[in-house]
Amino acid sequence: xxxxxxxxxxAQAIRIADVCKSYGDYQVLKNINAEVARGEVVVICGxxxxxxxxxxxxxxxxxxINSGGISFEGQNIHAAMRxxxxxKLRSRIGFVFQSFNLFPHLSxxxxxxxxxxxxxxxxxxxxxxxxxxLLDRVGLADKANSYPGQLSGGQQQRVAIARAxxxxxxxxxxxxxxxxxxxxxxxEVLSVMKSLAAEGMTMLCVTHEMxxxxxxxxxxxxxxxxxxxxxxxxxxxxxNPRHPRAQRFLADLRH
Amino acid sequence: MIHDFIAIIQDYWLLLLIGxxxxxxxxGLANTLILSALAIAFAFPVSIxxxxxxxxxxxxxxxxxxxxxxxxxxxxxxxLILWCYFVIPLWTGADVPSFLIMLxxxxxxxxxxxxxxxxxxxxxxxxxxxxxxxALGHGYMGAMRFVILPQALYNMIPSMISTFVSTIKDTxxxxxxxxxxxxxxxxQVNNQLLTQPFQVxxxxxxxxxxxxxxxxxxANSVERRIARRRxxxxxxxxxxxxAPLKTITEQL
Numbered sequence: 097x098x099x100x101x102x103x104x105x106x107a108q109a110i111r112i113a114d115v116c117k118s119y120g121d122y123q124v125l126k127n128i129n130a131e132v133a134r135g136e137v138v139v140i141c142g143x144x145x146x147x148x149x150x151x152x153x154x155x156x157x158x159x160x161i162n163s164g165g166i167s168f169e170g171q172n173i174h175a176a177m178r179x180x181x182x183x184k185l186r187s188r189i190g191f192v193f194q195s196f197n198l199f200p201h202l203s204x205x206x207x208x209x210x211x212x213x214x215x216x217x218x219x220x221x222x223x224x225x226x227x228x229x230l231l232d233r234v235g236l237a238d239k240a241n242s243y244p245g246q247l248s249g250g251q252q253q254r255v256a257i258a259r260a261x262x263x264x265x266x267x268x269x270x271x272x273x274x275x276x277x278x279x280x281x282x283x284e285v286l287s288v289m290k291s292l293a294a295e296g297m298t299m300l301c302v303t304h305e306m307x308x309x310x311x312x313x314x315x316x317x318x319x320x321x322x323x324x325x326x327x328x329x330x331x332x333x334x335x336n337p338r339h340p341r342a343q344r345f346l347a348d349l350r351h
Numbered sequence: 352m353i354h355d356f357i358a359i360i361q362d363y364w365l366l367l368l369i370g371x372x373x374x375x376x377x378x379g380l381a382n383t384l385i386l387s388a389l390a391i392a393f394a395f396p397v398s399i400x401x402x403x404x405x406x407x408x409x410x411x412x413x414x415x416x417x418x419x420x421x422x423x424x425x426x427x428x429x430x431l432i433l434w435c436y437f438v439i440p441l442w443t444g445a446d447v448p449s450f451l452i453m454l455x456x457x458x459x460x461x462x463x464x465x466x467x468x469x470x471x472x473x474x475x476x477x478x479x480x481x482x483x484x485x486a487l488g489h490g491y492m493g494a495m496r497f498v499i500l501p502q503a504l505y506n507m508i509p510s511m512i513s514t515f516v517s518t519i520k521d522t523x524x525x526x527x528x529x530x531x532x533x534x535x536x537x538x539q540v541n542n543q544l545l546t547q548p549f550q551v552x553x554x555x556x557x558x559x560x561x562x563x564x565x566x567x568x569x570a571n572s573v574e575r576r577i578a579r580r581r582x583x584x585x586x587x588x589x590x591x592x593x594a595p596l597k598t599i600t601e602q603l
Contacts, residue, residue, distance in 0.1 A: 179490060183490050184488065187488025189486070193482065195479055197480060197482065199480065199484075199498055199502075201502050201581070211484075211487040214497055215489055215493070245581060263487060263488060
């Protein structure tokens with residue numbers, strides 16, 4: 097974990113404290129407490145409907161919470177603040193969606209360069225150049241002038257990762273990035289994520305790809321019915337899950 | 352028969368084109384074109400603002416605009432025109448020209464209809480696009496401007512054209528408050544000839560048809576050009592996707 101001593105801010109990139117969230121009577125998140133250290137890769141896994149996606153969407157406040165707080169680099173992102181402040185915080189948290197959500201009216205390179213230009217005020221020429229570099233990094237330099245509708249799902253998701261990286265976020269959140277993909281395209285997206293992890297990016301990923309979790313994650317959070325039941329390094333989690341619900345989840349996966 | 356048409360056009364083309372101008376106010380086709388163009392040019396941005404107000408999280412924007420849209424949609428345009436024509440001078444004491452009254456009424460009326468089209472376009476995009484824009488740090492208005500509206504407005508081109516076309520057609524109602532437009536001029540011609548209403552009003556119909564058809568044609572080609580650019584030359588789905596849009600506009 098690459099925490100430098102001179103860093104004045106908190107050692108944790110993300111700290112989730114006592115977070116509760118309900119939709120009406122239904123409590124989705126129950127008193128969640130967890131941390132992601134700088135440079136750490138955390139995989140959130142658990143059965144569907146357990147609150148994984150809701151949890152990750154609260155981290156950049158795409159979902160509001162009912163109580164608790166989530167601090168990102170020492171700042172509570174759920175505190176009362178001006179919307180311009182929230183936008184600034186959000187621009188420093190990369191988010192990759194299950195359904196890509198590329199902007200279909202913009203070309204691939206415009207998808208990647210638009211937000212640096214419009215949000216950060218980067219000059220169009222610089223943003224364009226940077227976008228081409230990022231597209232090269234995700235292996236799609238030749239698609240720069242295509243439109244999202246012309247790309248496969250795997251290619252679209254790689255563009256979405258490049259788009260998030262263009263804002264130079266210190267943290268990346270992934271909400272089931274491979275769940276909407278055909279099986280043969282899962283690998284290309286995971287390998288981009290692996291290389292990001294290898295470069296020391298702080299990552300919080302909701303995923304069902306247990307192979308990825310085993311190989312790349314520093315820690316796994318197992319979540320069910322809105323509670324984090326177990327956090328453990330992957331080798332420990334996959335060999336000796338402590339919580340009975342986690343044992344059953346892993347047993348079901350092996351069938 | 353054909354001879355009648357040619358004779359009418361030969362005798363009255365200037366009246367039909369510009370009305371009494373320069374001896375009186377500008378009228379005829381020129382005025383119809385100006386009124387239509389201004390009405391569309393103002394109704395369009397007004398409709399976007401109205402749609403944003405209706406989608407706003409603030410009740411003091413949402414409620415009055417919703418009420419305005421409901422009232423406007425539920426009231427005949429002719430009644431609205433007469434109401435403005437008689438009530439505005441009563442309230443303000445000012446002598447407002449009928450052209451201006453017609454323009455303002457058209458902008459409000461068509462703006463309300465158009466705002467429902469714009470709102471439908473925005474809502475139909477779904478939450479994902481807004482989420483993606485917000486996650487990248489765009490503010491609400493930035494997301495609207497750069498992400499949501501370009502898509503929503505493009506998707507709604509067929510419905511917007513149909514509202515624009517009906518705006519052109521609705522300018523004829525200015526006749527009842529003496530806006531000297533093409534219909535007004537044709538009616539003057541008819542009053543002078545007395546015996547040829549069929550010929551006179553057929554000429555009128557043909558001119559309106561050409562006007563509305565040209566607008567539809569231009570908008571369709573713009574739409575096709577955007578679609579072609581986005582789909583790229585290799586995409587074989589394009590013709591099938593473009594087809595339903597065309598059938599909607601052809602019903603006009």
